[in-house]
Amino acid sequence: MFKEGAVVIDAGINLVGEKKLVGGVHYESAVQKAGWITPSQGEAGPMTIAMLPKITVEAARR
Numbered sequence: 001m002f003k004e005g006a007v008v009i010d011a012g013i014n015l016v017g018e019k020k021l022v023g024g025v026h027y028e029s030a031v032q033k034a035g036w037i038t039p040s041q042g043e044a045g046p047m048t049i050a051m052l053p054k055i056t057v058e059a060a061r062r
Contacts (some may be wrong), residue, residue, distance in 0.1 A: 004033055010037065
């Protein structure tokens with residue numbers, strides 16, 4: 001549910017079965033409509049982890 005050509009950043013994590021992790025966006029259908037899309041695994045996670053200390057310090061200062 002997004003506009004044609006939108007940038008889609010899949011930051012969701014869902015467990016399917018006992019061992020398979022998938023993203024929050026159904027990649028196969030979203031890639032048809034998105035202008036740019038991250039793969040469902042491995043793209044948004046490292047950026048989130050890298051920014052977490054910065055965001056935590058800013059929140060503590062506030």
